[in-house]
Amino acid sequence: MGIRIAILSDVHSNWPALQAVGKHLPNQSPDAIYCLGDIVGYGPDPQECVQWIQANANIVVRGNHDDGVVKVAAGQEVVDHNHIAVLAMMKNLEKLSKDDLAYLGQLPYQMFFETINLIISHGCIHEPEGWDYIRYPQEARGQMQFMQTRFACVGHTHQPTIWTGSNSPVRLSYPHEPYKLSAVQKHIINVGSVGQPRDRDPRACYVTIDFYQRKIVVRYHRVSYDIESTIKGLNQMGMQGLLSRRLGLGI
Numbered sequence: 276m277g278i279r280i281a282i283l284s285d286v287h288s289n290w291p292a293l294q295a296v297g298k299h300l301p302n303q304s305p306d307a308i309y310c311l312g313d314i315v316g317y318g319p320d321p322q323e324c325v326q327w328i329q330a331n332a333n334i335v336v337r338g339n340h341d342d343g344v345v346k347v348a349a350g351q352e353v354v355d356h357n358h359i360a361v362l363a364m365m366k367n368l369e370k371l372s373k374d375d376l377a378y379l380g381q382l383p384y385q386m387f388f389e390t391i392n393l394i395i396s397h398g399c400i401h402e403p404e405g406w407d408y409i410r411y412p413q414e415a416r417g418q419m420q421f422m423q424t425r426f427a428c429v430g431h432t433h434q435p436t437i438w439t440g441s442n443s444p445v446r447l448s449y450p451h452e453p454y455k456l457s458a459v460q461k462h463i464i465n466v467g468s469v470g471q472p473r474d475r476d477p478r479a480c481y482v483t484i485d486f487y488q489r490k491i492v493v494r495y496h497r498v499s500y501d502i503e504s505t506i507k508g509l510n511q512m513g514m515q516g517l518l519s520r521r522l523g524l525g526i
Contacts (some may be wrong), residue, residue, distance in 0.1 A: 284311035284430025289470030295500035296520035312338025319508030331522030337382035365374035477525035
């Protein structure tokens, strides 16, 4: 018997999307729920999302937007985000309590699970607090050199992708059918984004993974949600424009 873990990432304060995923999850019967960070940022409903993740996710790691909001709250400079992202952090900060910020501030950057041969981070494996992206074969190969496990799960790019093969990683755009990965080689699974997908599919995205002794089975799930409700919230917080268009188009 294997263990099934639901893994989601990049919620980005999109409460309607997270609600829809939350309703979809029980049908998959996961044994645990992991979140790879970026609970906040960009969207209009950070507190609802933080509190849902806190109540429902068994394991959570920190994303760069979670880290950024904590830094803004502490009066620290945020240098690794564009002005739209920083403005959204400031807007999110107005809706977060001290307890919410304390929760975000104590999240680890990375976690390792020896029994299932898995490491999780928000963006990358090596120096996860640097928030590097894994978008190209050379980046995947470089990160695999630091993996002490056969499997890694990340988010950050908002694009569901599987990198497979230790020496010359091959990129697989997310398969629509269950995909088996052997423990013979190393693999990096990007789980996509719940709250701001960027693969030209606006539906929320997450994965379930069945872990067995010598393999895993990855399933991507796409969930429709009330995008117009989120866009309305963005408009009310003064963040209409690019962020609204991105949600509608999945870019």
